Amino acid sequence: MKQTDRRSFLKFLAAGSLAAALLESIARAQSIDANNQTKSIKDVKHIVILMQENRSFDHYFGTMKGVRGFSDPRAVKLPDGDPVWKQKSWHQDFLMFGHKQTTEPFHPTTDDLGLKFLGDIDHGWDSTHAAWNNGKYDQWVSKKGWQTMAYMDGKDIPYHRALADAFTTCDAYHCSLMGPTTPNRLHMFTGWVGNDAKHGGPVIDNQWTGLSWKTYPEVLEDAKVSWKVYQDLGNGIDAANHWGDTLCDDVGLAYIGNFGDNSLPYFTQYQEAAKGEALYDRARTGTRVGYYKTPGAPGTGDDPGTKDAKSPRLMADLYADVQENTLPQVSWIVAPEAYSEHPNWPANYGAWYISKVLDTLTSNPEVWSQTALFVTYDENDGFFDHMVPPTPPTSSKDGSSTVSTKNELYKGTTPYGLGVRVPMMVVSPWSRGGYVNSQVFDHTSLIRFIESCFGTEDNKYLRCDNITPWRRAVSGDLTSAVDFTTPNKKASDLGLPKTDQYLPPHRGIADLWTILPNSPGYYTPNAIGTPTQELGTRPARPLPYNLDAYGCYDTVGKRFSITFVNNGSPKSAAAVFHVRSGDSNQAPRNYTVEPLTVLNEVVPVNQAFGYWDITMSGNSYDLSVYGPNGFFREFKGSITTIKPLVANSRQSVDAAMICQYSDDGDSLKFKIRNYTGQSGIFTFKDMYTGKYTDQPMIVDHSMECESDVFQITNGWYDYLVTSDQDSAFSLRIAGHIENGKESITDPAIGKDPTAS
Numbered sequence: 001m002k003q004t005d006r007r008s009f010l011k012f013l014a015a016g017s018l019a020a021a022l023l024e025s026i027a028r029a030q031s032i033d034a035n036n037q038t039k040s041i042k043d044v045k046h047i048v049i050l051m052q053e054n055r056s057f058d059h060y061f062g063t064m065k066g067v068r069g070f071s072d073p074r075a076v077k078l079p080d081g082d083p084v085w086k087q088k089s090w091h092q093d094f095l096m097f098g099h100k101q102t103t104e105p106f107h108p109t110t111d112d113l114g115l116k117f118l119g120d121i122d123h124g125w126d127s128t129h130a131a132w133n134n135g136k137y138d139q140w141v142s143k144k145g146w147q148t149m150a151y152m153d154g155k156d157i158p159y160h161r162a163l164a165d166a167f168t169t170c171d172a173y174h175c176s177l178m179g180p181t182t183p184n185r186l187h188m189f190t191g192w193v194g195n196d197a198k199h200g201g202p203v204i205d206n207q208w209t210g211l212s213w214k215t216y217p218e219v220l221e222d223a224k225v226s227w228k229v230y231q232d233l234g235n236g237i238d239a240a241n242h243w244g245d246t247l248c249d250d251v252g253l254a255y256i257g258n259f260g261d262n263s264l265p266y267f268t269q270y271q272e273a274a275k276g277e278a279l280y281d282r283a284r285t286g287t288r289v290g291y292y293k294t295p296g297a298p299g300t301g302d303d304p305g306t307k308d309a310k311s312p313r314l315m316a317d318l319y320a321d322v323q324e325n326t327l328p329q330v331s332w333i334v335a336p337e338a339y340s341e342h343p344n345w346p347a348n349y350g351a352w353y354i355s356k357v358l359d360t361l362t363s364n365p366e367v368w369s370q371t372a373l374f375v376t377y378d379e380n381d382g383f384f385d386h387m388v389p390p391t392p393p394t395s396s397k398d399g400s401s402t403v404s405t406k407n408e409l410y411k412g413t414t415p416y417g418l419g420v421r422v423p424m425m426v427v428s429p430w431s432r433g434g435y436v437n438s439q440v441f442d443h444t445s446l447i448r449f450i451e452s453c454f455g456t457e458d459n460k461y462l463r464c465d466n467i468t469p470w471r472r473a474v475s476g477d478l479t480s481a482v483d484f485t486t487p488n489k490k491a492s493d494l495g496l497p498k499t500d501q502y503l504p505p506h507r508g509i510a511d512l513w514t515i516l517p518n519s520p521g522y523y524t525p526n527a528i529g530t531p532t533q534e535l536g537t538r539p540a541r542p543l544p545y546n547l548d549a550y551g552c553y554d555t556v557g558k559r560f561s562i563t564f565v566n567n568g569s570p571k572s573a574a575a576v577f578h579v580r581s582g583d584s585n586q587a588p589r590n591y592t593v594e595p596l597t598v599l600n601e602v603v604p605v606n607q608a609f610g611y612w613d614i615t616m617s618g619n620s621y622d623l624s625v626y627g628p629n630g631f632f633r634e635f636k637g638s639i640t641t642i643k644p645l646v647a648n649s650r651q652s653v654d655a656a657m658i659c660q661y662s663d664d665g666d667s668l669k670f671k672i673r674n675y676t677g678q679s680g681i682f683t684f685k686d687m688y689t690g691k692y693t694d695q696p697m698i699v700d701h702s703m704e705c706e707s708d709v710f711q712i713t714n715g716w717y718d719y720l721v722t723s724d725q726d727s728a729f730s731l732r733i734a735g736h737i738e739n740g741k742e743s744i745t746d747p748a749i750g751k752d753p754t755a756s
Contacts, residue, residue: 030166032362034429034487035370041484044430044453045370049446050333050357051188051261052350053181053342054123054381057171057421060160060347062105063153063531066436066538066745067171068387070105070151070531073718073748074632074734075386077624078138079584084386085530087149089141103146104530105384113156114348121147121343121382125179125204128382129414132178134398135578135588137388144382151383151531152347159351160423163375168431168481168541172628174389175379175419176443176471182206184378184419185263187443189332190215191466193416195407202410208260211267216447216464217330218269221278223461225454226328230318231258231286232336237265254345256289259337261378282328287316315360322364327371330450333357343381358427372428372482374446380420388626390440390576391415392470393590401592403574404469418442418475430482436745437481437541438629439573440474448477473574473594480541535751537744544572545738548659549625549633560621560635568595575627582622582636620728627735630746632718634732657721657731660706665715665739670707674699680725684710687718687734688747712737714744 035043062069076084088100110116121144130143140148154161176187183193183203190213194201199213220227231237234257264270264283273279313319314336321327341350354375362368392408392415393399410416424441447464455462551562564577572595579589625633658671674680679700684693684707699705710717718734736743 030432032365032369032429036484036488039485041453041479041482043370043484044372044428046327046329046331046367046372047450047453048327048331048333048357048361048371048373049188050335050354050373050375051185051443052335052354052375052377053259053261053340054120054379054383055341055347055377055423056380056383056385057173057387057423058105058385059151059380059383060157060423061164061169061171062151062386063533064161064164064169065534065536066540066750067169067533068438068630068746068749069171069533070386071533071749072386072630073746074626074630076137076388076578076580076626077582079136080138081582081584083530084137084388087141087384088138089146101141103141103149105149105151107153107531108150111155113152114158114351115346117346118150118343119147121145123180123379123382125177125183128178128420132389135388135391135580135590140384144384148382148384154534157347157351159348159355160425163354163427164423164425165434166432167428168426168433168435168437170424170426170437170439170441170478170481171421172387172438173376173422173424173441173445174417174475175377175422177204177379177417178389178415178419179204179379180206181261181378182208182263182266183416184443185261186211188378188446189217189263191444191447191464192407192468195410195416195466195468202416204410204416206260208266212269213267213466215264215267215269216450216466217264217283218279219462219464220330220450223454225330225450225462227330227332228282228321228328229262229264229286229332229334230315231262231334232256232314233284233286233288234258234336237262237284237286254337255339256336258286258334259340259342261334261340262332285317287314289314315356318357319360319363322360322367325364325367327367329454341377369429372426372430372449374424374449374478375427376424376443376446377422378443380422385421387421388578388588389418389420390474390578390592391418391590392592398587399579399589399591401470401590402594403473403592405592406470407468408470418471426478426481428482430484430487432487434538435481435541435742436538437543438745439476439480439541439543439545440576440628441478442471442475444471445475445478448472448475449479452477452479470592474576474592476544476573480543483541533749537747537750540743540745542740542742543629543736543738544568545575545628545631546572546661547575547577547627547631547735549577549627549631550658551623551633551635553621553637553639560623562591562623562625562635564591564593564625566593566595571595573628575631578626580624580626582624629736631735632732633734634730636728636730638726638728657733659733661737662709663739665712665737665741665743667709667711668717668737669709670721670733671704672697672699672707673704680723683722683724685720685722686710687720687732688716714747715739716743716747718748 035045037043058069061067078084078086085104086102088102127143131140133139175184177183177193182205186193186203193203194211194213200211201213203211217227234253262283270279270283275281318333335353338345339349339353341347361371361373392401392405394409394413394415408416444467447467451462451464546567548565548567549562551560553560562579566572566575574592574594577591577593579591620638621635623635659668660671661668672682679698682697682699686693693710695708697705697707715737717737721731721733723729
């Protein structure tokens with residue numbers, strides 16, 4: 001495609017001509033078959049990690065087809081009963097009367113948002129935990145400002161979206177900590193933030209010195225696994241300057257150095273290392289592209305900021321290693337500030353940088369056929385994401401865990417994470433085809449993938465002991481995001497737009513662009529409503545979950561018991577069940593449950609794992625349970641209709657209902673026990689089709705009965721169960737049945753709302 005200005009290029013994309021704008025390296029990447037000798041993860045010879053800066057998942061991908069974004073039918077509700085999108089904040093009008101303003105996700109009005117210099121939003125430990133608000137998740141605007149709700153769509157960031165269309169997107173990937181850059185990158189480089197309060201930790205802010213615990217590259221070094229950090233050195237990286245620049249007012253410095261995103265020089269063992277030693281040669285070397293001291297001076301060739309044509313290219317060392325087949329087994333790539341996507345730098349400057357990384361890796365087909373590239377973001381800046389992060393319980397008052405939560409609570413009272421969702425794209429020959437993976441991951445999952453790839457029975461030193469038991473159980477190892485068995489089946493003929501027009505035109509920085517909601521006035525509520533997503537579904541990777549949760553009300557104990565079940569195999573993942581009450585006086589709770597074989601050792605199956613103490617409001621209960629990949633249970637009912645058969649005996653309102661899945665994932669049935677003192681009729685409504693099942697179930701009092709088999713499509717189910725015994729009773733049962741095979745994303749997300 002010939003060169004064109006940005007406005008014309010965006011119109012070109014909008015006209016549907018994306019397929020004609022193939023980037024040569026991506027076409028090559030899609031045509032190169034994966035190494036498939038062992039049909040296992042051992043076919044991966046190189047792991048490359050490119051971690052960019054400060055964007056939330058909804059901010060980039062909330063409108064993208066198929067992922068759990070703005071059309072999520074099972075998003076949590078706020079304590080006031082509104083959906084999570086309707087964030088409130090107090091404002092004072094000109095009459096000095098305070099009132100609450102609602103701000104929903106909004107798209108700033110401009111046709112080149114991806115090239116705007118957006119301002120930064122507070123994303124520190126305190127403000128992010130305040131927005132999270134112990135799981136209530138209702139303080140985003142009040143703690144971050146209404147800019148938090150701004151999002152981009154596919155026309156703003158066409159390269160990012162096309163990259164996701166071509167490869168695999170993880171829509172349950174979280175940053176590791178509810179806080180800023182450094183502690184999140186420490187999770188990537190070391191597995192934690194020094195949680196044991198030794199060797200300079202714990203780090204919850206952007207601390208840049210005084211650390212000394214063992215990093216994961218040192219583990220790799222011990223295990224004789226090759227590794228390297230690719231970066232630009234700028235003005236030099238040493239004990240006094242870890243950024244490669246001097247953080248002065250010369251904006252040209254933003255185009256050199258590593259922005260402080262290589263966390264390894266923060267550790268004394270790296271600072272004290274000398275040339276010729278691994279910790280120096282692999283973590284403190286790189287390119288020196290140089291810079292102009294006059295802002296606005298043009299760059300040379302593809303690398304703005306080079307002094308002259310003889311200066312090394314920004315990725316010269318990476319390119320040389322790829323060409324010479326000396327790319328290490330594990331590599332981390334760190335961008336200069338201007339390309340990092342950190343507000344206030346444009347998102348599409350980052351797109352240019354990502355494209356150059358991919359150009360370099362695909363320049364040698366043999367290397368690319370053996371390489372897995374992970375493109376992710378260290379944290380969310382201050383941008384909103386609607387998914388409440390899985391967290392360990394801080395005490396018995398807010399849940400329980402069958403997995404040890406040791407070292408996961410800061411000062412014993414506040415969870416480190418998981419953090420907010422961020423984008424993750426797995427770009428490799430084993431992950432082509434526009435798939436979505438919905439397993440829970442975080443930055444330590446990158447370490448886990450390395451463990452799985454290069455660990456052997458003989459190599460017992462590759463395990464990262466810093467990763468806590470709870471995090472290791474809950475966050476997967478990213479192997480479910482790739483297909484090692486049949487990676488070379490014909491993929492969709494997808495391509496990426498060129499990114500030449502995103503090359504920074506000069507060494508300067510434009511004025512910051514002010515984000516304003518699309519609303520009639522500054523103090524008026526957002527009038528546009530929650531945005532929707534692109535219609536349709538995507539192919540989905542199989543996940544390691546087999547979950548259930550069922551509950552009933554105990555009339556004697558005055559409490560509602562919920563049984564959380566993880567029926568997975570020993571290789572399955574632990575699951576965090578997030579429970580919310582319709583009573584605003586009740587705080588959310590979190591329950592972590594290991595796979596069944598482990599759970600049986602702690603809590604017997606069919607015995608209540610946790611009790612929810614109800615503060616009754618209007619003699620009713622309203623509880624919702626959220627789990628991975630759209631898992632959902634909702635319990636509603638009245639306690640005034642209960643008539644115990646025997647005085648002081650245990651009775652429950654209406655029924656407890658257990659899901660029973662078929663092995664092939666094509667059907668399910670329900671086992672119902674009716675605790676009420678009379679026979680009841682239970683009716684099932686399929687919420688995907690809007691139709692009722694042919695026959696209601698009649699269940700005698702104090703009896704157990706199995707339903708008919710319900711056929712489902714692609715593993716997705718969503719049923720509403722009601723009873724003639726109590727008009728207030730309803731049970732919502734939704735989720736996805738895993739059978740080890742590929743599926744599709746949730747059809748409720750991609751459904752046309754105008755369709756019948």
